[in-house]
Amino acid sequence: MSELSRNFFLDLDRCDELASFRDEFHLPEDLIYLDGNSLGAMPLSAKQRAIDVVEREWGQDLITSWNKNNWFHLAEKLGDKIARLIGVGLGEVMACDATGINLYKLLAMALDMRPDRKVIVMEGSNFPTDNYTAQGLIKHLDRGHQIRFAEKDDILTAITDDVAVVSLTQVHYKTGHLLDMEEITNKAHEVGALVIWDLCHSAGALAVDLNNCNADFALGCGYKYLNGGPGAPAFIFVARRHQGKAMQPLTGWWGHAAPFAFEKDYRPADNIQQTLTGTQPILSLAVLECGLEIFERADMAKIREKSMNLCDYFIGLVEEHCEEYGLSLATTRHREERGSQVSFQHEKGFAIMQALIASKVVGDFRAPDIIRFGFTPLYTRYVDVWDAVICLKNIMENELWRKPEYNQLTAVT
Amino acid sequence: MSELSRNFFLDLDRCDELASFRDEFHLPEDLIYLDGNSLGAMPLSAKQRAIDVVEREWGQDLITSWNKNNWFHLAEKLGDKIARLIGVGLGEVMACDATGINLYKLLAMALDMRPDRKVIVMEGSNFPTDNYTAQGLIKHLDRGHQIRFAEKDDILTAITDDVAVVSLTQVHYKTGHLLDMEEITNKAHEVGALVIWDLCHSAGALAVDLNNCNADFALGCGYKYLNGGPGAPAFIFVARRHQGKAMQPLTGWWGHAAPFAFEKDYRPADNIQQTLTGTQPILSLAVLECGLEIFERADMAKIREKSMNLCDYFIGLVEEHCEEYGLSLATTRHREERGSQVSFQHEKGFAIMQALIASKVVGDFRAPDIIRFGFTPLYTRYVDVWDAVICLKNIMENELWRKPEYNQLTAVT
Numbered sequence: 001m002s003e004l005s006r007n008f009f010l011d012l013d014r015c016d017e018l019a020s021f022r023d024e025f026h027l028p029e030d031l032i033y034l035d036g037n038s039l040g041a042m043p044l045s046a047k048q049r050a051i052d053v054v055e056r057e058w059g060q061d062l063i064t065s066w067n068k069n070n071w072f073h074l075a076e077k078l079g080d081k082i083a084r085l086i087g088v089g090l091g092e093v094m095a096c097d098a099t100g101i102n103l104y105k106l107l108a109m110a111l112d113m114r115p116d117r118k119v120i121v122m123e124g125s126n127f128p129t130d131n132y133t134a135q136g137l138i139k140h141l142d143r144g145h146q147i148r149f150a151e152k153d154d155i156l157t158a159i160t161d162d163v164a165v166v167s168l169t170q171v172h173y174k175t176g177h178l179l180d181m182e183e184i185t186n187k188a189h190e191v192g193a194l195v196i197w198d199l200c201h202s203a204g205a206l207a208v209d210l211n212n213c214n215a216d217f218a219l220g221c222g223y224k225y226l227n228g229g230p231g232a233p234a235f236i237f238v239a240r241r242h243q244g245k246a247m248q249p250l251t252g253w254w255g256h257a258a259p260f261a262f263e264k265d266y267r268p269a270d271n272i273q274q275t276l277t278g279t280q281p282i283l284s285l286a287v288l289e290c291g292l293e294i295f296e297r298a299d300m301a302k303i304r305e306k307s308m309n310l311c312d313y314f315i316g317l318v319e320e321h322c323e324e325y326g327l328s329l330a331t332t333r334h335r336e337e338r339g340s341q342v343s344f345q346h347e348k349g350f351a352i353m354q355a356l357i358a359s360k361v362v363g364d365f366r367a368p369d370i371i372r373f374g375f376t377p378l379y380t381r382y383v384d385v386w387d388a389v390i391c392l393k394n395i396m397e398n399e400l401w402r403k404p405e406y407n408q409l410t411a412v413t
Numbered sequence: 414m415s416e417l418s419r420n421f422f423l424d425l426d427r428c429d430e431l432a433s434f435r436d437e438f439h440l441p442e443d444l445i446y447l448d449g450n451s452l453g454a455m456p457l458s459a460k461q462r463a464i465d466v467v468e469r470e471w472g473q474d475l476i477t478s479w480n481k482n483n484w485f486h487l488a489e490k491l492g493d494k495i496a497r498l499i500g501v502g503l504g505e506v507m508a509c510d511a512t513g514i515n516l517y518k519l520l521a522m523a524l525d526m527r528p529d530r531k532v533i534v535m536e537g538s539n540f541p542t543d544n545y546t547a548q549g550l551i552k553h554l555d556r557g558h559q560i561r562f563a564e565k566d567d568i569l570t571a572i573t574d575d576v577a578v579v580s581l582t583q584v585h586y587k588t589g590h591l592l593d594m595e596e597i598t599n600k601a602h603e604v605g606a607l608v609i610w611d612l613c614h615s616a617g618a619l620a621v622d623l624n625n626c627n628a629d630f631a632l633g634c635g636y637k638y639l640n641g642g643p644g645a646p647a648f649i650f651v652a653r654r655h656q657g658k659a660m661q662p663l664t665g666w667w668g669h670a671a672p673f674a675f676e677k678d679y680r681p682a683d684n685i686q687q688t689l690t691g692t693q694p695i696l697s698l699a700v701l702e703c704g705l706e707i708f709e710r711a712d713m714a715k716i717r718e719k720s721m722n723l724c725d726y727f728i729g730l731v732e733e734h735c736e737e738y739g740l741s742l743a744t745t746r747h748r749e750e751r752g753s754q755v756s757f758q759h760e761k762g763f764a765i766m767q768a769l770i771a772s773k774v775v776g777d778f779r780a781p782d783i784i785r786f787g788f789t790p791l792y793t794r795y796v797d798v799w800d801a802v803i804c805l806k807n808i809m810e811n812e813l814w815r816k817p818e819y820n821q822l823t824a825v826t
Contacts, residue, residue, distance in 0.1 A: 136664025
């Protein structure tokens, strides 16, 4: 890549069909934000939407908003907007609750549908909250279930005919590797198992095609690539063929077949509504819509193409400019096999990331030694890639990461 | 009450020490809002807080807000603010998730702590989502648990030594009757059972004294009397003596003893933090604080006194002015035995409430025949009681409820 210059990247931005989407986000001046895979940037429309929900819908319309401003149907409406991004149909997704809670519902349903099987296959090295959720569930059920942890290359062989459910995060939170959804789902179905896909690092980052893969269940996050705001509600997908077949255990009145009949006994809705528990945090949910509306005008294929380009350039430039500083690529070089992030390992990773952040290049650190950079094509520019690498080079070359304030492990970013 | 006039109530407002709190809320002009027990009114500070969270904390500070703006500790900080209102200590409450989800956690913990007992005592006629939650849980566990439904006067006799947990809503959502927390908790403990108190209609309405009653667990709602905004996160209380003794099953990373160690296996925190699952909806949670801040300056004893007065006057005036129209009091006359609401039964209740709402007196209807009026002393005036009753009288006297548009049962308020 030695022929490349900053101007080359500026030219790429000038030709980028997605470039204008950046104008729809608020991004602090001079900041290169490569952490949208942890918390997506703020759509400019979010401020007005928040004001409107607080002032008009809550303040002025008060209780009538449940009907007048469609609060009752917001979870479904937003679910339908997410459906397109993950390759499923209307009425198969709800935007609700949090990822861990949605995973709990799905795991419980899946185990219920495979009562004679006791094994859950998971990827032990991925973000641990999914492991924790499964561990909490099986301890609570106390029926001899166990988790079979497998790493990327062993997943297919781990899926044997004693497996009830395969529960995997499609993109690895540290390395960014992308699992083959179709191959794994097929293997699971061959042996009679069900599959839950955690799309936390996929939805909005790449075109997910759940129904084409015949996936059973999925969940994902609203506040990363979907730009829904801090702690925005998550989403949950149940393939239509499974709806009404198993009951999720968090049975609140919103999941009742007739929520306003106030019947004494629970009677589950036979559609996606049964995934709901109770009242949703309307303000957070409403603001999530601002992020989703932007995606309605964006082409996921173009997003994916730009994402792969950004990652490729970043890898290439780091390896060219920072070759001698011991940064080791933790992400695959194969663009089709990774999500929208690039990670490098370095024993001083924590301090390096602190130095980057102090220089206004924001990625994040994942213990013990990963520095992680997320690329969000709706607002990351090609020139950001160049500028970030030059900043990293400066830090490495001058050993700026040695500063004591960058080596205090109390800071969490 | 025949000596009373509108001026009498205006005088009461002039002498009311709580009167100035009304200025801290947005209330639509000419509206008499008696539905704060369903959705509390908007604190004026909520708008600026929402803008600040969206624009500065999310938009500008982005990922650094988790530390810089204290997002990680918001659930605990707000929990501590709620603690005072329900008579418990710091570190015993978290503001998080939704009521049904928090009830699920507590029921699971309680059953786990009483493994040899199979009975849950509940009040069948109360708001059914609590029943649904318990039904979902015991179906899921499939260990022979059963719910013993008892009504108010039979609760004590239903608490026998086969009972694992008594799970009750302190104030009945329809009739407003207030259960005797101390007596019931004592009886439960005598037979070795645990108690969960659902404070949805109590917190912020009356001084709850959980620790004085030696209560085990509690949960409640942020969006009714606490004025936290639509679907605001709920709260959960675990008495300190029970913390670390049982694991709640929704085990996400926020409940881990070391959430940022990203350990593969779940290891529960041994304090109130273990009630957390994962990332909370920060915007909704932050705005809940606006409602709680108002309570920091309000005296719960005065709130309770005014609440009882408002209810007494309302009952007296309805019975005086609407005597001949067949409205039958569904709430007790004993002020100490009710929450902060008054309900009347009438076979045309639905249409009567629609007519009231059209006349800008907002209460709500609960099937089959209850019209319900909530009194929220922070912003309900004494004169509102007078004006609401005069409006009701006009509707009954002139049979305005007969209008066809008030009899279309599709409307839900």
